[in-house]
Amino acid sequence: MKTFTLGGVHPEENKLSADKIIEVLPLPEKVYVPVSQSLGAPSKVVVEKGAMVKTGQLIAKGESFISANVHSPVSGKVVKVDDVIDSSGYKRQAVFIDVIGDEWEESIDRSPEIVSEITADRDTIIKKINALGVVGLGGATFPSHVKLMVPDGKKAEYLLINGVECEPYLTADHRLMLEKGEEMLIGISILKKALGVSKAFIGIESNKPDAIEHLKRLCANHQGIDVIPLKVKYPQGGEKQLIKAVVNREVPSGKLPIEVGCVVNNVGTALAVYEAIQKNKPLIERIVTVTGKSVAKPSNFMVRIGTPVSTLIEAAGGLPENTGKVISGGPMMGKALTSLEAPVVKGTSGILIMPAEESKRTQVLNCIRCGRCITACPMGLEPVLLAQLSENLLFERAEAERIMDCIECGSCHYTCPAGRPLLDYLRLGKNKTGLLIRNRVKK
Amino acid sequence: MSLLTISGSPHVHTQQSVKSIMYGVVIAMIPAIFVSVYFFGIDAARVLLISVLGCLFFEWIIQKYLIKGPVTINDGSALVTGVLLAFNVPSNLPMWIILLGALVSIGIGKMSFGGLGKNPFNPALVGRVFLLISFPVQMTSWPMPKALFGEGITDAITGPTTLGILKEGLDAGKTVQEIMASPTFPGYVNDLMGAQAGSLGEISALALLLGALFMLIRKIITWHIPAAYIGSAVVFSGILWMVDPTQFIDPLMHLLAGGMILGVFFMATDMVSSPMTARGQIVFGVGAGLLTIVIRVWGAYPEGVSFAILIMNAFTPLINNMFKPKRFGEVVKNG
Amino acid sequence: MNETIVFAVISLSAIGGTSAVILYFVAQKFKVIEDPRIDIVNEKLPGANCGGCGFAGCRAFAEEAVKTGDLSKLNCPVGGNDTMKDIAAVLGLEPEEKEPMIAVLRCSGSRVNAPQKVAYEGASSCAFAHVLSSGESGCPNGCLGLGDCVVSCKFDAIYIDDTTGLPVISDENCVACGACVTACPRSIIELRKKGKKDRRIFVSCVNTEKGGPAKKNCAVACIGCGKCVKECPYEAITLQNNLAYIDYDKCRLCRKCEPVCPTSAILELNFPPRKEKAAEAEKVDGPVTEG
Structure with missing residues (x-):
């Protein structure tokens, strides 16, 4: 079975909610929709305080090339446009909406019928994806239309669909492949058409045999889409690792996947593309796994964007008594929340609740130079050296040692027997080195 | 509910720790320990015990009274050094030489550089080579082991390797x-x-x-x-x-x-x-x-x-x- | 035996002598002619190589001073006026007086004033904690207390107070080199005039949130009410982004602003107790608060 070659670790999988059918979460009473939910420039609010909005109505417009539209996930009244405290405790502009009823925009096709015929042409597809606010749902939330516009001189050969879900605990993509497989495959065909490629691969780790089986069967009816089972290894869901695993090409340092003729999209994105093109539905809801060893009812929910995290936790049986940490995303790359009132955004793939005894880090000891972080690094870097360099503020040398190649997967910190916060320092170093590079470019 | 913890990812950690690695090495040395005691008798156990206790003691006393920092003798690294040092000396070595070796291993080989992780040389080898150069006679008079399946310890006889x-x-x-x-x-x-x-x-x-x-x-x-x-x-x-x-x-x-x-x-x-x-x-x-x-x-x-x-x-x-x-x-x- | 010693002494002396001759000629050949004043200026400098002057070290500063022959743009914050006077004397220039400065911490978000809301774990680096989240108190501008400033200080002038969790800057040791100002990811530390008898008044807060949210996280946050702005007779206080700022060039240390601040965000340092000026203070209407 295929996998990537360099590094990687095997954290405990703990897929507690793998067999839980996706439940539609009841509408919350109010939502806070952050205006900027994707990479790139923030979008501009186009509704005013007191306005009535319908589900699917545009509320913030992306104004630059790399930015995405935001649509109202509910119908109701705009209470205010103000700052909301986001998951990291900083303020972000958001639209506060009180939910009234559930009235959708007329243009959206809400019937359960599957529309399999693709009538839209390439330009329409890209325009629509842009207009309906579709972004990468794997976590990085890169606006999808940008990925589909292959730069001049480059050619896309393969479309890779990321169904790896290598993060422990998370099962949102797994359930999506099982329950929305047909829609997703149509979405993939649409993406293929937009890119003008004839071949698409869906990479799935072998710990999801049911999804592999199911999609293989469905693929029989879809030309040029293959399911590729992959050996379980973290971080296979990383874009560069997935390309290496599936088509055995290495994206050069500092370059995008298109350099080796590949475009990678998440399974969730494929579904969002299907809904946008065939059903006119903007990206206003997503599947979120709520899980954790202490959680009463680990679940997969279909959630409207902007729903407070606390509402999701309530629906999964409430916050356990001994909670020490609440993470947005998976345990390897997720972000610890400072407040449970933070809203679900387009990039929220899961809410992981960790009991207090598991959320403490181990004691930090002297580095014993065992080199396990180097062995584990999927990018072939030396985390121990890079962490030292950034701790000592030697960012020029860190740049020469390719700190900017770090994908922040956390394998180094995971594997360190001395419990050193390697990734903390790497992040700091990346941040500062990035600044250094930008300043140099400006000059 | 206690306060939520905020930290950077990853939020899970491998089971392997410095301690588990060090004790793993000790476990791996057990067969060789048995063999040495089988062939050299109680003398081998004596050397092992003195060396291990010596290393632990010197690490403890240096960390506690010289560096005045945290004491980490239970992380197993001094234990590994102790066993390795014993593994590298003949079984008839006098106690004071073993202790001197332990002091050089831990004190000079390891602690003088800043403790575990900072030493450029393997501490046990530093101790061993120090002893070999300082006490060439004692360090190279090897007691003869008993025959493979034979009886009796040949206490006083020494011979070359x-x-x-x-x-x-x-x-x-x-x-x-x-x-x-x-x-x-x-x-x-x-x-x-x-x-x-x-x-x-x-x-x-x-x-x-x-x-x-x-x-x-x-x-x-x-x-x-x-x-x-x-x-x-x-x-x-x-x-x-x-x-x-x-x-x-x-x-x-x-x-x-x-x-x-x-x-x-x-x-x-x-x-x-x-x-x-x-x-x-x-x-x-x-x-x-x-x-x-x-x-x-x-x-x-x-x-x-x-x-x-x-x-x-x-x-x-x-x-x-x-x-x-x-x-x-x-x-x-x-x- | 004796022969060996004699032979060793003679041969070593010979090697030594030959080397000395070679070295002498090499030194002559490759001599770099340098302005001798650089060495003299360098000796006058404190020699801490702190970089507070903006150069790589004291030597680089000395080279620049001698090369340009102009001290108006140069200043050694560590040595202060005395050193600059010495250097000016060496170079035959008129010394310029510069007001001594000191680093000031503009945050009073101690553990009591800004209670902990979440627990941070990880690298003890303010720069990283700043990127990760708003911090334990929830204030997005407040001091994180992880000591990047302490690490940056080469003069042992900063330490973290265990009870408040905030850095303390020592009046005696601080030389206003500005290393901590650059090190702080939240720009909390500022270089201000040291003031007569070390007396200083400043707004000890850099939070730009509106009054409500600011007050929610910290009892002594500046809420941008503007009372001090109105009170100041010298127009030294400005209000921007819900935050008051006292211009140290305009401030005359009249102490009128401090009593009117509803959140005690304005700090007075090293002033005598208010009672002496009680009459004046009462005129300005305001409770007597400790500095």
């Missing part, structure tokens, strides 16, 4: 074949099982290999250093042996006699003083293998493992700098 016999014989103008044919020569089977004169831990290649297997399975060590070390030693000694089998010892004897297996698996693989990248580890192993044979064949001492490893330890920072891991996206392969 396998390599010592060979070296002496060759210096006296005999051929390898003549020396190996003599009835007092231990031979391959005895060397494998441990019935040879020598330091506590190095006598039985089999027991050490058993421990090495455990460490490899538990992923405490990787194959790079041992494979490169043994590979280069075998190739180099093999070439010499093919040139003149009467003057040079065959590769198998090189492996089984002396501290080769002990050094390869338990001391060259010491993480602190060996390179961190796979490429670097291979270079380190090859270098140590070559040096070992060079010292054994042309050096004044019959044994070369300790010196070879210490010399390569000195090169470790350089190797770390020169042999970077293979970077992702370094070589662009299409297809």
